[in-house]
Amino acid sequence: MFKACILYGDTLICKIVSQAFKSVEYIEGNGEAGSIKKVTLGEGSQFKYMKQKVEAIDKENFVYIYNVVEGDALMTKLEKITYETKLEASPDWGSVCRTTSKYYTIGDFELKEDGVKAGKDKALGIFKAIGAYIVENPNAY
Secondary structure (H helix, E strand, O other), X not given: OHHHHHHOHHHHHHHHOXXXXXEEEEEEOOOOOOOEEEEEEOOOOOOOEEEEEEEEEEOOOOEEEEEEXXXXXXXXXXXXXXXXXXXXXXXXXXXXXXXXXXXXXXXOOOOOHHHHHHHHHHHHHHHHHHHHHHHHOOOOO
């Protein structure tokens, strides 16, 4: 799952959830720490684009940390959003994905919980879509 979601996710996500993601283009780097990519969102998204900076990728412990540093998703109210994702083997079968989000607000802006929940729900939907793709195509990644 780490391989599909993180290592090959830039290509796979546009294929599986094309209504939400139109393209991913590296502006700097190739996916390792320090890389910056522009994610153009699809017609199914309320936002147009975002730039993400990869802070860390730990292939042995299945950890990926990145920041959203630019784009209309920040709504001129957020300096950045940091996501830390860790995938672990599930005791039953499959993977467990744990993601922590940190929102860095500008001024006295207060983020509403329903906005955070909506973002979590979308991320879970993408994770499930990738999981279903892997089950249907076990040799793809």
